[in-house]
Amino acid sequence: MPHHVWNCSQAGALAASVLQGDLVGQGKALSSDKIVEPKRAPLIPGMEGLKKAAIGAGAFGCTISGAGPTAVAFEFPYGSFHSRFSLSSNIDSDEDEPAQYLCLILGIM
Structure with a gap:
C-alpha cells in the first residue's frame, strides 16, 4: 500500500x-x-544502466516508455542531453551481446 x-x-x-x-x-x-x-x-536488458547513463548525462528524468522495451527521458534545453549521450556508450549490461536501445528524448524548447 505505501508504494501505491x-x-x-x-x-x-x-x-x-x-x-x-x-x-x-x-x-x-x-x-x-x-x-x-x-x-x-529487469526484463529490459540494460535498462538500469540506460537510466543511470541518461540522468548522468544531464536528463531530468528517465523511465520505461509504456510497457517497454523503450525508454523516455526529459532534457532542457532541447539537444543539450542528446548531444552528450550515446545510447551505446557506457551502459552497463549483464548481457553477453550488445543490446540495441531506443530512447525517446523529450526536449523542451
Whole structure:
C-alpha cells in the first residue's frame, strides 16, 4: 500500500510540475515509480544502466516508455542531453551481446 500512495503522490507532483513549468520536478516525478518499473526494468536488458547513463548525462528524468522495451527521458534545453549521450556508450549490461536501445528524448524548447 505505501508504494501505491507514493505513486499517486508522484502523479500529482508530475501534474503540478507540468502546470508550473518545473522541469526538474517533472523529471523527478517521471523517474520515481515504485510499482511497475521495479518489476519491468529487469526484463529490459540494460535498462538500469540506460537510466543511470541518461540522468548522468544531464536528463531530468528517465523511465520505461509504456510497457517497454523503450525508454523516455526529459532534457532542457532541447539537444543539450542528446548531444552528450550515446545510447551505446557506457551502459552497463549483464548481457553477453550488445543490446540495441531506443530512447525517446523529450526536449523542451
